């Protein structure tokens with residue numbers, strides 16, 4: 001076991017994957033000389049050299065596109081977006097080129113790319129350094145989407161993402177980078193976290209919170225507070241939203257009969273709407289209360305502290321919603 | 329004085345060096361330019377300092393130290409009806425184009441009195457009524473927008489107005505920059521592309537964003553003149569910008585002006601330590617010696633028209649101006665939380681007929 005931060009866990013996973021497979025390489029802005037804006041690839045250039053640790057021009061279309069081309073010829077590129085927000089500048093390559101490649105090649109071509117980067121709010125990053133827009137890509141067939149909440153999962157999911165033969169969007173949460181630590185298994189155990197398997201970081205009986213990413217910690221904080229009120233909360237960490245582990249969600253809902261879906265992204269068009277609909281389709285008769293959604297307000301993530309706080313979900317809001325569900 | 333590299337896209341007329349427009353500048357003009365250079369310098373120093381002291385707690389400070397000659401030289405020819413779209417390293421340009429300094433500071437502190445009312449940070453602001461076009465973080469994205477602004481001016485018959493954008497040399501590698509520049513070239517739009525070539529994009533050296541090492545080389549493909557100018561020489565920058573304005577106003581289309589300079593500080597205030605590791609310290613020191621402020625001052629003294637006393641370092645009224653603007657900003661109200669939901673849509677009726 002090795003204690004490391006969420007950020008170090010991602011770095012270690014990438015490092016070990018590059019040691020394991022010479023087809024794995026990383027590319028992005030400032031990732032070689034600087035080691036990345038947040039230091040995720042610090043030291044990589046010295047170990048793996050300029051051909052496998054590539055400082056690119058400021059050109060997200062070319063970064064994702066180059067990853068696609070290399071993957072088509074058998075490489076396993078990991079592309080960094082300096083902030084995940086900038087993936088919007090490479091949108092076409094993600095949704096039209098990478099996501100469709102296998103389909104339009106009649107199954108000839110695999111597309112093992114990872115596009116990763118820091119995402120999310122709560123750091124005063126303002127509109128373009130705070131976004132959590134997994135929903136844009138949730139809509140697109142052919143993509144997988146991982147949003148780790150813990151250091152262990154960040155490590156295990158990154159390994160799974162690198163080894164997967166499909167394009168994986170990997171949302172790291174910058175609020176968690178240095179705030180949380182975990183115990184990472186030693187490399188010999190070959191520990192991975194498969195894409196598409198939720199975890200249950202807290203067991204409970206009265207209601208279920210289905211969430212992912214940084215919101216897992218908010219849900220756990222709320223669950224702890226609700227314990228004082230004798231409300232027993234089960235927290236499900238989806239870990240990946242695509243594939244989506246509905247089996248774990250439905251089992252929990254059938255047990256607690258009350259469910260809240262929670263995410264950091266705005267409510268309208270958010271992934272929570274789809275999850276709620278699936279629960280309604282599959283487990284309507286098991287519900288004792290309407291499905292609740294807690295999400296960001298339908299705005300942008302603003303800069304000033306009072307504004308950012310107003311827009312993004314809070315632990316208090318989760319607690320209040322849980323009380324309402326419980327009482328229903 | 330301006331080191332120039334010309335390309336084949338230029339007309340005969342452009343083959344000559346830009347005329348010395350500086351000769352038309354009065355003593356008052358030169359003193360104002362000197363004052364502005366200091367304003368840019370102190371803007372930077374003050375925010376770095378307040379960030380360190382914890383009086384500015386949110387957001388990054390992207391400094392323009394060493395690049396003041398570009399900010400002053402490119403904005404001085406601007407008139408009220410011209411437009412400019414500053415980005416992260418151009419904060420003083422907002423003030424030079426007419427935004428009150430306390431408003432610029434209010435934006436830095438995310439206050440209700442800021443142009444964005446605390447919604448967005450740093451240079452992501454504007455004021456169309458002042459000719460300041462808003463930007464986002466997405467590098468290169470102001471250039472297509474500037475094309476549209478230029479088009480609107482054309483539709484309105486305002487052939488005399490010009491749009492000026494700033495981009496770092498790194499941003500010229502983006503698709504948005506290429507698309508916008510090409511669009512401007514195709515349609516001969518009245519656009520000036522000022523490139524602040526400060527040798528680095530964060531940690532990435534010039535040649536990893538610009539394969540020829542000369543941003544101006546891109547211009548030939550866009551069908552516009554590509555000028556290279558010493559970006560630490562305020563009057564050289566002024567001459568070239570003025571020249572580009574004249575071209576644009578004549579209907580001869582856009583110009584790319586590559587201002588060669590150096591980012592003597594880190595990428596932002598958080599990068600000061602690493603910025604002395606990913607590049608040679610000697611290189612930084614070499615450029616610190618080329619500081620555009622003393623250079624301009626020595627030039628002015630050399631003309632014989634200025635006394636030492638007329639060129640204080642820094643001018644005390646500028647120190648006071650910055651200080652007052654900061655205090656006003658800090659003491660301004662924070663935005664009300666619920667205003668986060670305002671201005672997502674325009675709730676007015678729109679056009680009915």
Ligand SMILES: Cc1ncc(C[n+]2csc(CCOP(=O)(O)OP(=O)(O)O)c2C)c(N)n1
Nearest residue numbers: 086417465466467496497498499528529530
């Ligand atoms: C499309 C896009 N990709 C990445 C970034 C992150 N980023 C912000 S500033 C910067 C470097 C910019 O370098 P340059 O254009 O040379 O301007 P300078 O900061 O040197 O003035 C990068 C990569 C961004 N803002 N936009």
Ligand SMILES: [Mg+2]
Nearest residue numbers: 496497528529
């Ligand atoms: Mg630069």
